Amino acid sequence: MIDIKFLRENPDVVRASQKGRGEDVSIVDKVIAIDEVRRAALEKFETLRAEQNLLSKSVGAAKGDEKAALLENAKELATKVKEADSKRAEVEEESKQLIMQLSNILDPAAPIGGEADFVVIEHVGTPRTFDFEPKDHVELGKLLGAIDTERGAKVAGSRSYYLTGVGAMLEFALVNYAISSALKAGFTPVIPPVLVNPAAMEGTGFLGQAAENVYHLEKDDVYLVGTSEVPLAAMHMDEVLPADKLPMRYAGYSSCFRREAGTYGKDTRGIIRVHQFDKVEMFSFCHPDQAQEEHKRLLQWEKDFLNAMEIPYRVIDVASGDLGSSANRKFDIEAWIPTQEAYREVTSTSNCTEFQARRLNIRFKDADGTKAVATLNGTLVAIPRMIVAILENHQNADGSVNVPAALQPFLGTERFELV
RNA sequence: GGAGGAUUCGCAUAGCGGCCGAGUGCGCACGCUUGGAAAGCGUGUAUAGGGCAACCUAUCGAGGGUUCAAAUCCCUCAUCCUCCGCCA
Numbered sequence: 001m002i003d004i005k006f007l008r009e010n011p012d013v014v015r016a017s018q019k020g021r022g023e024d025v026s027i028v029d030k031v032i033a034i035d036e037v038r039r040a041a042l043e044k045f046e047t048l049r050a051e052q053n054l055l056s057k058s059v060g061a062a063k064g065d066e067k068a069a070l071l072e073n074a075k076e077l078a079t080k081v082k083e084a085d086s087k088r089a090e091v092e093e094e095s096k097q098l099i100m101q102l103s104n105i106l107d108p109a110a111p112i113g114g115e116a117d118f119v120v121i122e123h124v125g126t127p128r129t130f131d132f133e134p135k136d137h138v139e140l141g142k143l144l145g146a147i148d149t150e151r152g153a154k155v156a157g158s159r160s161y162y163l164t165g166v167g168a169m170l171e172f173a174l175v176n177y178a179i180s181s182a183l184k185a186g187f188t189p190v191i192p193p194v195l196v197n198p199a200a201m202e203g204t205g206f207l208g209q210a211a212e213n214v215y216h217l218e219k220d221d222v223y224l225v226g227t228s229e230v231p232l233a234a235m236h237m238d239e240v241l242p243a244d245k246l247p248m249r250y251a252g253y254s255s256c257f258r259r260e261a262g263t264y265g266k267d268t269r270g271i272i273r274v275h276q277f278d279k280v281e282m283f284s285f286c287h288p289d290q291a292q293e294e295h296k297r298l299l300q301w302e303k304d305f306l307n308a309m310e311i312p313y314r315v316i317d318v319a320s321g322d323l324g325s326s327a328n329r330k331f332d333i334e335a336w337i338p339t340q341e342a343y344r345e346v347t348s349t350s351n352c353t354e355f356q357a358r359r360l361n362i363r364f365k366d367a368d369g370t371k372a373v374a375t376l377n378g379t380l381v382a383i384p385r386m387i388v389a390i391l392e393n394h395q396n397a398d399g400s401v402n403v404p405a406a407l408q409p410f411l412g413t414e415r416f417e418l419v
Numbered sequence: 420g421g422a423g424g425a426u427u428c429g430c431a432u433a434g435c436g437g438c439c440g441a442g443u444g445c446g447c448a449c450g451c452u453u454g455g456a457a458a459g460c461g462u463g464u465a466u467a468g469g470g471c472a473a474c475c476u477a478u479c480g481a482g483g484g485u486u487c488a489a490a491u492c493c494c495u496c497a498u499c500c501u502c503c504g505c506c507a
Contacts, residue, residue: 042469046476053476056488060437074487240466370466
């Protein structure tokens with residue numbers, strides 16, 4: 001949610017931001033208009049209420065005929081107050097609905113444009129040249145007894161899979177490596193709930209445009225999270241965090257559930273795009289002035305992970321039209337996938353500034369008062385895509401796969417052999 | 420799933436339909452006292468919104484209702500605790 005005071009004072013900035021995202025600019029003026037109506041309605045109600053409070057007191061003090069007369073007036077006033085109050089509530093709700101439609105204000109540094117208009121910040125590592133025909137992860141997964149998509153489909157439908165044998169072991173190794181490096185970096189490890197209530201989902205902004213990708217359990221009115229960003233962000237909902245504890249960093253490990261509606265025909269092969277996967281997510285609550293630096297740090301931790309996996313990748317600055325509504329800037333890391341001869345997204349980090357915290361009512365207190373914190377998130381490792389990258393990049397001609405040195409202590413082997 | 424109890428200002432508690440935005444204790448901050456500290460004494464100590472100054476308004480788990488007036492009465496819901504049942 002945008003700060004209404006900021007919008008009042010800088011409508012042009014908000015207009016430009018909406019335009020840059022390719023979103024509705026006219027909302028800005030609608031918000032300004034309704035905000036005036038809102039304040040007028042509020043003032044009217046408050047004046048009447050003040051009058052009523054006074055009158056009520058004199059009723060209490062009065063006696064006999066005098067009291068009867070006052071009561072007469074008070075009754076009349078009470079209906080007026082009720083009317084003014086419901087008008088106020090109505091306008092406030094309307095105003096809130098409109099404000100909620102506005103996305104976060106873009107970082108001026110974010111590239112403007114659509115999905116294809118990202119800016120490549122850097123390339124790290126060089127895609128390997130194979131002296132044999134590289135196999136894709138589905139084939140390798142079969143040869144190693146690591147991934148079983150056929151049985152996944154049989155049991156759970158399309159975009160489902162089993163990780164078996166070294167596949168399962170690889171997940172444990174990745175998670176262990178991720179959590180132990182997060183610990184070293186000062187994160188608090190967290191295993192969050194993956195079943196959350198509407199307030200948590202709503203507050204983190206996943207019931208907007210992203211709603212169709214969220215699983216909802218109607219009978220109990222709870223949602224399956226698509227990322228542990230949701231329970232991690234909502235963890236401190238309605239709290240005032242101690243300023244001297246910021247930044248507060250959490251590394252959440254959880255399953256993630258995504259309906260993947262509207263992706264028919266996209267990445268149908270293998271485990272690049274699936275309905276359920278596990279992920280270690282970094283989440284940071286920090287001082288708004290620190291948000292940009294924190295964002296760089298999250299990106300660095302993501303790079304460290306890719307480096308440790310010895311996988312070539314590039315970092316992109318995601319364009320305005322492709323940002324989530326909460327993010328003011330987003331960096332994606334894309335790993336080189338040999339059989340696709342392309343870089344594919346494996347991690348992503350967003351700076352949500354105070355946008356998300358304002359919705360969730362997460363604040364901190366310092367000398368100037370109580371203000372919204374900034375929230376940032378970043379993927380440390382999303383298991384299936386990392387498995388794809390590791391298998392494909394480190395394969396040998398016979399289908400065996402070399403284990404990156406960083407993972408060897410967790411796996412007790414240097415190489416995955418065919419089964 | 421059933422039966423009871425609870426939910427008040429950081430914590431613990433008091434609270435009669437109007438004198439309650441709310442008392443007390445602890446904690447915290449500042450001051451006095453002291454060589455210094457403790458104790459003691461004094462003062463202060465929620466959040467949000469509107470004017471942005473005085474001030475006003477809202478908030479006693481949430482949402483409704485009764486009333487001129489609700490922390491206080493009624494209804495619905497949520498959470499926690501105890502007991503019973505069921506499942507592990």
